[in-house]
Amino acid sequence: MKFGTKTIHAGLHPDPETGAIMTPIYQTTTYVQARPGDHRGYEYSRTGNPTRHALESNLAALENGKHGLCFGSGMAAIDAVAKLLNQGDEVISTNDLYGGTYRLFTKIYERLGLKFQFTSMADPSAVEALVNEKTKMLWIETPTNPMMNIIDIQAMVTIGKKHDLIVCVDNTFATPYLQRPLDLGADIVMHSATKYLGGHSDVVMGALISSNDELAERLYFIQNSSGAICGPMDSFLVLRGIKTLHLRMQRHSENGRTIAEFLKNHPEVEKVYWPGFEDHPNHQIAKKQMDDFGGMISFVAKGNDYEKAIRVVSSVRVFSLAESLGGVESLCGHPASMTHASIPKEEREKNGIVDALIRLSVGIEDIEDLKADLDQALKS
Numbered sequence: 001m002k003f004g005t006k007t008i009h010a011g012l013h014p015d016p017e018t019g020a021i022m023t024p025i026y027q028t029t030t031y032v033q034a035r036p037g038d039h040r041g042y043e044y045s046r047t048g049n050p051t052r053h054a055l056e057s058n059l060a061a062l063e064n065g066k067h068g069l070c071f072g073s074g075m076a077a078i079d080a081v082a083k084l085l086n087q088g089d090e091v092i093s094t095n096d097l098y099g100g101t102y103r104l105f106t107k108i109y110e111r112l113g114l115k116f117q118f119t120s121m122a123d124p125s126a127v128e129a130l131v132n133e134k135t136k137m138l139w140i141e142t143p144t145n146p147m148m149n150i151i152d153i154q155a156m157v158t159i160g161k162k163h164d165l166i167v168c169v170d171n172t173f174a175t176p177y178l179q180r181p182l183d184l185g186a187d188i189v190m191h192s193a194t195k196y197l198g199g200h201s202d203v204v205m206g207a208l209i210s211s212n213d214e215l216a217e218r219l220y221f222i223q224n225s226s227g228a229i230c231g232p233m234d235s236f237l238v239l240r241g242i243k244t245l246h247l248r249m250q251r252h253s254e255n256g257r258t259i260a261e262f263l264k265n266h267p268e269v270e271k272v273y274w275p276g277f278e279d280h281p282n283h284q285i286a287k288k289q290m291d292d293f294g295g296m297i298s299f300v301a302k303g304n305d306y307e308k309a310i311r312v313v314s315s316v317r318v319f320s321l322a323e324s325l326g327g328v329e330s331l332c333g334h335p336a337s338m339t340h341a342s343i344p345k346e347e348r349e350k351n352g353i354v355d356a357l358i359r360l361s362v363g364i365e366d367i368e369d370l371k372a373d374l375d376q377a378l379k380s
């Protein structure tokens with residue numbers, strides 16, 4: 001089955017009782033047994049729920065994996081992965097990691113005895129230099145947020161295999177439409193389904209996908225033991241969102257390309273970060289591991305001035321100033337005062353997050369309206 005067919009059909013069956021074509025929302029906690037232990041595969045909805053199960057099967061198929069697991073948020077999914085590790089184990093990750101992941105790792109799991117090392121994963125030798133006998137996992141995010149750096153997944157997998165590390169990829173920004181890390185040898189793919197998979201800004205959810213039976217079994221054990229599952233209604237909404245994932249991503253990528261080029265040529269813009277540009281430092285790797293470049297773009301307004309950036313993000317009319325990304329509607333954000341405000345200015349700027357940096361999640365609206373909106377905001 002090709003991708004656009006899988007989004008609509010993989011893991012889904014008409015309801016055997018009624019023929020309903022849409023997966024029913026099994027809003028139930030428990031399942032009647034004929035005799036103790038004589039059930040139809042479901043006993044209790046933390047352990048398993050048919051609506052959630054349909055979504056988990058669908059997601060596994062989209063990532064070319066065997067096993068899918070869904071959680072109440074992206075962070076809950078990452079939390080489950082961290083619980084694979086034991087006290088004293090070390091993780092190597094990227095130094096421009098999603099802020100919530102950085103917080104979970106450093107504020108909670110470091111206290112519980114894990115150790116995290118952060119480096120520029122764009123440089124594989126910097127990663128390998130940090131590996132020691134306690135290293136157990138590589139946590140990768142690509143493209144990164146908000147600087148749109150690209151990490152070579154295959155190069156990380158090579159290091160992982162050599163040193164027997166679990167290689168996990170946060171695939172939230174790319175989605176399986178653009179990038180399939182399991183095909184490149186990664187062990188676990190993680191998603192904040194809140195973003196492109198759900199796609200309509202109406203559900204918070206997380207997911208893990210793996211083809212490794214042993215890892216998946218341990219993750220199921222953690223999912224059931226810790227209990228951070230998502231509900232059947234949310235599972236239904238994300239299943240519905242995924243049915244148009246291929247169409248939305250195609251348009252996100254098309255609009256993203258047009259906006260990136262529009263900004264690059266705009267007199268009020270100093271710099272644009274988008275991996276589709278040939279002069280992006282990791283463009284060749286992006287081209288190798290992604291099918292297109294998506295709708296996430298960051299740029300610096302002319303003059304690199306805090307007030308100017310605030311004016312731009314406050315003047316948009318079609319874009320909305322808001323956190324999050326990946327919905328059908330275009331959003332803009334100001335990392336220095338919003339998502340990355342808790343990082344000291346000096347630290348921020350080391351990673352390129354200057355005061356005038358603006359991040360866009362380009363939606364699937366009519367491109368002419370998006371261009372006109374940014375133009376008037378930039379001239380405000």
Ligand SMILES: *Cc1c(COP(=O)(O)O)cnc(C)c1O
Nearest residue numbers: 073074075098100172192194205
């Ligand atoms: C949003 C996000 C997360 C966290 O997911 P939630 O669903 O908000 O818990 C993790 N990684 C990336 C890249 C994200 O954008």
